[in-house]
Amino acid sequence: MAYDQTMEIPASPENSPGSSVDVSRLPLPPGSSGLPLLGETLAFIRDSGKFLEERRRLHGDVFRSHVLGEPIVFLVGPEANRWIFAGENKYLRNRWHLSARKLLGKQSVAMINGSAHLDRRRLLAPHFTYATMRHFVPRIEALVHQHLEQWFSAKQPFKAVDAVRALVFEVAIVLLVGESRVDAAYMSRLFKRWVAGLFSAVPVDIPFTTFGRGVAAEKEMREYLTPLVAEREKLAEQPPDTLGSLLSARDEQGQPLPRDTVLDELQLLLFAGHDTTVTATSNLMMMLAQHPEVLERCRREQQELAEKGPLTLESLRAMPYLHQVIQEVMRVIPPVAGAFRVTTEDVAYGGYRIPKGWQISLSIRGTHRGAPWTSPERFDPDRMGSERNEQKSQGAYIPFGGGPRVCVGQHFAMVEMAVVAALLLRGYQWELVPGQDLSLIPFPIPLPCDGLLVRFSRR
Template sequence: MISTDPARPLPPGRFGLPLVGETLSFLRDPDFASKRQAEYGDIFKTHLIGRPTVVMMGQEANRFILSSHMEHFSWREGWPGPFRELLGESLFLQEGEQHRRNRKLLMPAFHGAALHSYFDTMVSITQHYLQHWQQQDALVCFDAMKQLTFEVASTLLIGSEPGALTEQLSQWFTTLTNGLFTVPLRWPWTPYGKALQARDHLLAHIEQVVKERMAHPTQDALGLLVQSRDEQGDRLTLEELKAQALLMLFAGHETTTSMLTSAMMALAQHPKSLETCRSEQQALAMSGPLSLEQLGQMPYLEQVLKEVERLYPPVGGGFRGVIKPFEFNGYRVPEGWMALYQMRSAHYDPHCYNQPDAFDPDRFGPERAEQRRNDYTLVGFGGGPRICVGLAFAKMEMKIVLALLLRQYQWDLLPDQDLSLSRIPTLRPRSGLKTNLQPLANAVRSR
């Protein structure tokens, strides 16, 4: 706990127009935060989504918000209203003891034996999609990856069977996601009204599955969650299970889609890295089909994934509500404001990374290990005690998809497409990344 000195000034910056503040510039200008940082330094005030907000940039700010002073911040107060209503009482919104207990209950479904048991399903879904994609002239990678990652998430997290129902669930999710970033007008024809209906359909489906799992426990993540008990021997209630399952599905596919799309783009643009990745995979394929053991023997692919996380973090940062006043860099921030940590500031900081604009996976190799110079310089999955719960799940899935792609296929970016990046709801090239996926002439046809 730090006390604040009321004589300290508020951070520099400006609040912008009445009511809207600077929300429109923030949403429209991808360089909003870096321009203000150049003008005011690593902390500045602004006014976003109806609240006075302090934006805190860089590695020290990341450590301050994510770990060392996290008791000054609330997740629940940080999420805009539509998130709270559409995503319900799930881990995203919980704090303190309730969060600690529920995170502990969720963890076993994403680590250790459970994670290993997901391997075969991830591989077979990926193989199915790869075969389907090679028949298409122009593959829009973002859309294609979204189908794949949703099928992986819905199969492994809530035990759905591929087919019409999974497609319906995916459509409801798209409608729900579209409502997260709109004005919450509740009429049935508005994007928000449609998102509320989609949420109700999803929750009704999940409720049915939860009840089935309660009667007949299974080994998918929801089955494990239904069986999980806290220290008192209590388990999550039906309402809690429904909210956590909805959150897992939401958090578990669009972010992974974004990072896989960026990885395909970066590799197509950097033939030397692509070749190194491919050689690593082909050497492994000589010793047999893709296996769990092999996933631990891909150091270069892991470096590529870190570099993609650094240059193209799917989520730009995180909002928090300030629940206790604090001081940072000599400025005072009052209770009731919002705080935003911004990933790109540390990821692109020349004090943290050499030539930060360059795609250079070797910076994460054992000789240079640039991320070790300082903590909290790579925060694409957040950091500290509330780091992404699905980190290991997402990394395993991304390694499987990329390893199989690299072993069996080549791809080029099609000409005349808009590769500028759109950032909301998750980062992606505006074209969706159009490629022509072709089987490799000398592909190693192991799985």
């Protein structure tokens, strides 16, 4: 089943051309600016989920606050999401938090805006379509087999999150730079330090701080990747991987992308696709173990498949229930809780004025826990099936975001997760070690606190 979150979002009436709303007369959204300077930052960082739910109960789906040094308006729900997606490059611009702004390459797709962003998306799009994933299925399958056998040979309980992390990293390297001589273990260590820096609350570059170590790791990663890119630049024909497409791209004057831009993009893609896929895959394993009736239905689906040989896009498509389960896991625990934008003019939303330069928070987690979802706290994969189809309202189901910034790697992630899950279901079983803390880390990524300790065996 191909999963596709559309980029086309209808505009909202309040901001459509010719709207008669006089923005300057509208009140600010309800809420509090908190303490001088600090605002409500501490409560937000401590537990952003609780922060959102408490204020939502008090003020509804539109409220203001002051976090991370800036005024912000939180918007929750499908309608708000449609307004945010429609506003990109009109009344809104993308905005990353300060650490990410300092550590992600300035020329990567996530950092650029306007027509440069659209051009880059056009360049990347052909390499991330559902159909393109066909080449990767056998390569992903081979890597997953290899890793699952290593898990099995451990013979004693291990942290599934760490094991999934190693697997996802190696798969990402293959997609990005091919079966090259990249030392995945070395890169993975650097990557971990870099990502920790990306989420650090205090982005001051002092050695031995999380941010300082992140800066050093980013530099080392770049030094490692630079000769690899330089060598690939010399090839007359590029292999079919993302680096190949970045190096083959030409602008209107026939010029290639500068090497620094290629490096920015490679690092960004590695970052954007890693912890997200690790979180969804680990939480899928956890939820299957916690819901034996769902696990049983998934196993039955695998047994009943007509095609039992190597996996293909067609055989993956013939697993609708598994896809419903993956989708429901990402509804209950979205790997990305939300994203930020900034207003580029005074705007009206929901009868309120949002001044120019304020941050806007897109809330994926909040959206997945409100209307139109029935009993949203229940893990219920049937809600994703064609009969109930609860996700049909546009903007209600947004694990991959939406609009012009919808996730570039959504098909890659869905295919990879389906391959991992199918091979797990066919050949292995796993139990959660009792007594561990399965509650989710509140920030930055919702993974089980103890790393998901599992006992793993063959079926």
